[in-house]
Amino acid sequence: MATEDLSSALPSPAHPLANPGYGKRGTPDQVPLRRDSFAHLPLRARYLAGFIDALPEHAAMDAKTLAKEQPLYGQAAVRSALNELSATGHLRRVRCLSDLGAESGTTRWVFRTYWSRTARTNEWWTRFLSGDVPELELESAPGLRPAEPQQPVRSDAYRCLTQLGLRDPRLILSAADCAALEEVATEWLAREPDPQLFTQAMTAGLPDVVHSPRAFVARRLRDKLPPERPRFDPTQTPHQAERHRNLVECTECGVPGRPEAIPDGLCRACRPANVRTPARI
Incomplete structure (x- = not known):
């Protein structure tokens, strides 16, 4: 293993995607x-981080698939x-309450793995998973020089189009x-936020030849625009609001809990006493 080439961590284009609503999710x-x-x-x-970072949104993130897809x-x-x-x-493994069972009155949980190239603090993860997304001050990031040119931050819609x-x-x-196409794709995802869908x-059902991909996608964005759904009501009771919280799963054993109750993504039983904690944002 001493001669491992970290460039071999790049996944193949055929890496399996998870079921709709599941899999890898990026962070802002x-x-x-x-x-x-x-x-x-x-x-x-380090090797697995490079592999995961290169995976697309909604890639399968279970240990069995990750083990199979890298050598x-x-x-x-x-x-x-x-x-x-x-x-x-x-990384954080999370259970999220899905809207897919709302019409039938049932509760459905989906299981996602949130990934951050930037190492985050427990406080950041708690805020992010509670819906309070903190902004990152790039100049405070370790190893990033203030004078270095920054890449533009692309929207989820733009990334979905590129993929x-x-x-x-x-x-x-x-x-x-x-x-x-970014603006209309943003509206599409605002109504149906699952990039895999x-x-x-x-x-789906493409013709044998697409002469103009841009015009074809623009037409589909208009024709298949999902209906608007009722949005979250901020006036609901605390009990109702609690149902919309994300639950972090222990990365090792899968036991669920609130973000603040599972620091470092590991429950008390699975968390080693000498966890390495480098500087985080």
Whole structure:
């Protein structure tokens, strides 16, 4: 393992996606990827961090799939690396209450893995998972020089548009195409916030040849725009509001709890006494 090439951590384009509503979810306000973004991590966790960071939204994040899709580590090693990534502030496994069962009056939970290239504090994760998203001051990020040019922060809609070509080459869009379609795609995702459902709606049943991907996607964005759904009511009772909270799962054993009750993403029973805690944002 001493000669491991970390560049081999890049996933293949065929990495499996999770079921709708599940899988990898990014977090906002991350610093741009650098060669030393994960230099503070042990080698195994560093390798897996590079692999996960390159995965698209909604990629399957269970240990079995991650072990199968990269060549160096088996399931046990992957689970240990995920624990290290959780303890160092890069990852949280979360149960989220889904709206999919609301019409039938049932409760449905989906399971997501939130990923942050930037190591975050427990306080940041608690605020983020409670719906209070803190803004990142880029100049305070470790290893980032203030004079270094910053990449523009792209919206979820823009990122979803850029990934259509990865799912089907007939829908490869240019940067100008994505920018032109970003506003209407943002409206689409405001009504149906699941990017995987967005991708399925854009790529299902394509003709053999798409002569103009930009015009084709623009037409589908208009024709398949979801209906507006009732929005969260801020006047609901505390008991009702509690049902909308995210529950963090212990990365090791899966026991659920509020974000503040599972620091470093590990419950008390699974959290080692000598957790490494590097500087976080």
